[in-house]
Amino acid sequence: MFESLKSKMKSLFSKAKDDLDEKEIFKDETEQTTTPKTPIQDSQPEPEQPKLSRKEMLKLQKQERASGKDTHKSASVVSESGGKKIKDSALDEILDELYFTLLEADVALPVADKIKEGVRANLTGKKYDRSYSLEEVVEMSVKDAVRDVLELNEFNFDQWVEEQQRPTVIMFVGINGTGKTTAIAKIANRLQKSGKSVVMAACDTFRAGAIEQLSIHADKLGCKIVKQTQDADPAAVAYDAVEHAKAKRRDIVLVDTAGRMQTNSNLIEEMKKIVRVAKPDLKVFVGDSLAGNNAIEQAKVFDDAVGIDAVILTKIDTDAKGGAALSIAHTIGKPIAFVCNGQEYDDIVMFNTEWMIDRMFE
Ligand SMILES: Nc1nc2c(ncn2[C@@H]2O[C@H](COP(=O)(O)OP(=O)(O)OP(=O)(O)O)[C@@H](O)[C@H]2O)c(=O)[nH]1
Ligand SMILES: [Mg+2]
Known part of the structure; x- marks a missing residue:
C-alpha cells in the first residue's frame, strides 16, 4: 500500500541526510543574541533533550500519540536558546523535490501546493535544536503538513x-x-x-x-x-x-x-x-x-x-x-x-x- 509514495518520501528524507552537507544547509545561530521570536517559541527555554536515533524517535512519537501527548511535532524541536536554521536555498531545493514527489504520486495540485506551503511555513526562519538532523526535521515537518490536510477529512x-x-x-x-x-x-x-x-x-x-x-x-x-x-x-x-x-x-x-x-x-x-x-x-x-x-x-x-x-x-x-x-x-x-x-x-x-x-x- 502506497509503496511508491513511501519510497519516494524516504529517499527525499535521506537525500536530506546523505547528499546535503549539514554545514552547508544549516546556519548555526547559537551565538546570536537577538533572536527574532516565532509564534511557536515558548518563553521558557526547552529542557535539554537526549539525542535519539530515528528509529527510537519514531517509536517515541508512536507511544506519545497513543497516550495523547504529541510532543514530537516539528514545532516541538524549535529551539528557543539557539540552534540551526535551514538556509533558504537548501529549503527551496527540498520543497521542489517534495512537490514533484507528491505530483508523481497523483496528489492533486491544490493539495500538493498546500503541503509544500505547510512545510515551508514549518521550516522557514525557525531554529532547530542541534540534536536533530536535517532528515528528522524535514520528516517531522512533512508529516505535520500532511496531517493538516488529512485532519479535515475525518467523519466518525x-x-x-x-x-x-x-x-x-x-x-x-x-x-x-x-x-x-x-x-x-x-x-x-x-x-x-x-x-x-x-x-x-x-x-x-x-x-x-x-x-x-x-x-x-x-x-x-x-x-x-x-x-x-x-x-x-x-x-x-x-x-x-x-x-x-x-x-x-x-x-x-x-x-x-x-x-x-x-x-x-x-x-x-x-x-x-x-x-x-x-x-x-x-x-x-x-x-x-x-x-x-x-x-x-x-x-x-x-x-x-x-x-x-x-x-x-x-x-x-x-x-x-x-x-x-x-x-x-x-x-x-x-x-x-x-x-x-x-x-x-x-x-x-x-x-x-x-x-x-x-x-x-x-
Ligand atoms: N483488493 C480490493 N478489492 C476490492 C476492494 N473492494 C472491492 N474490491 C473488488 O472490486 C471488485 C468490484 O467490487 P463491487 O463491490 O462489485 O463493485 P461495484 O461498485 O458494486 O460494481 P458495480 O456494481 O459493477 O458498479 C470486486 O472484485 C471486489 O472484490 C478492496 O478494498 N480491495
Ligand atoms: Mg455493485
Whole structure:
C-alpha cells in the first residue's frame, strides 16, 4: 500500500541526510543574541533533550500519540536558546523535490501546493535544536503538513449512526466496479456486529447479476434483503426497503445502486429519483483509489448530481501511489468515512489521520 509514495518520501528524507552537507544547509545561530521570536517559541527555554536515533524517535512519537501527548511535532524541536536554521536555498531545493514527489504520486495540485506551503511555513526562519538532523526535521515537518490536510477529512461514522433517527437510510453511489456492493456488505457486517439490524436494498436492477451478488452477501451475513427482478424501477425497490424497515423496526437501510458512468444522464436521473423517494440520511460516494485524480473528478460529478456527504475510498491495498487517498477529501470538501483495504468483510477501516500517516510514512 502506497509503496511508491513511501519510497519516494524516504529517499527525499535521506537525500536530506546523505547528499546535503549539514554545514552547508544549516546556519548555526547559537551565538546570536537577538533572536527574532516565532509564534511557536515558548518563553521558557526547552529542557535539554537526549539525542535519539530515528528509529527510537519514531517509536517515541508512536507511544506519545497513543497516550495523547504529541510532543514530537516539528514545532516541538524549535529551539528557543539557539540552534540551526535551514538556509533558504537548501529549503527551496527540498520543497521542489517534495512537490514533484507528491505530483508523481497523483496528489492533486491544490493539495500538493498546500503541503509544500505547510512545510515551508514549518521550516522557514525557525531554529532547530542541534540534536536533530536535517532528515528528522524535514520528516517531522512533512508529516505535520500532511496531517493538516488529512485532519479535515475525518467523519466518525459510528457516532453519526448513533445520533440518527431510525430507520437510517444510507445510499452508495459511484461508477462501475469501484466496490460499492462489497463496501455495503462490509458495513452491514460491521453494523450487525455492533447490534444494529440491517436491510439491504438491491437497487442495482441494471447490471445482470447485481441482485444475485448482493443476495449472496445478505445470505452469508444473515441480513434482510429487499429486491425485485432485474429492470425493475430502482426507486420502487428503495421505497419498499424503507417501508419494510419502518414496519419491522429495523435500524439501517443500505441502498446499493447501479454503477454508472457519470456521463450517462439517464442513469443519473434514475439516481436522483431514488434520492427523492428514499430520502437517504447519508449519500456516500464510493471511489477507487487506483483511479487517482479521476476519482476526484467522478466525486465532483456525483456531488453536483445528488449531493454527497462522505466518501469511501476502496482498494487502497492495491494502490501504490496514495495520491487519491491524500487528496480526495480535501479537494471535494467531503470527509472520508472509511477506507477499504481488501476483499474480506473485515477489510474496512474507519478513516483516521494517524492510521493513514503511519501507512504513508513507515
Ligand atoms: N483488493 C480490493 N478489492 C476490492 C476492494 N473492494 C472491492 N474490491 C473488488 O472490486 C471488485 C468490484 O467490487 P463491487 O463491490 O462489485 O463493485 P461495484 O461498485 O458494486 O460494481 P458495480 O456494481 O459493477 O458498479 C470486486 O472484485 C471486489 O472484490 C478492496 O478494498 N480491495
Ligand atoms: Mg455493485
